[in-house]
Amino acid sequence: MNHFPNAAILEGKVLSDAVLDARDMCSMNFAREEFDKLERILWPLLDPLLCNEENTIAGDVARHLEQIRTFSANFCWKHRHLGASYGAVGKRADIDRRASA
Structure with missing residues (x-):
């Protein structure tokens, strides 16, 4: 018997x-x-x-x-430290150097 007839x-x-x-x-x-570099x-x-509405x-x-x-969840940002044993996580020298200059 179906208890949810509209389901x-x-x-x-x-x-x-x-x-x-x-x-x-x-x-x-x-x-x-790499995405951050492309975006920059x-x-x-x-x-x-973007100011020109005709430029679609x-x-x-x-x-x-x-x-x-958005849909990559910023490339699984909340789990970024999991990959630390295989690669650098956190500060990136090319960005941090420019930000402090």
């Missing part, structure tokens, strides 16, 4: 939580750093173009950059 029938397989090991997280840390290259080019390409690129960061 949809779900078919499929329930997946367990995804697991990242330290090596995978190290790759995520590297991907985040693109924003100075995009910023003046600049808006599309800016939107995709934001969506990558």
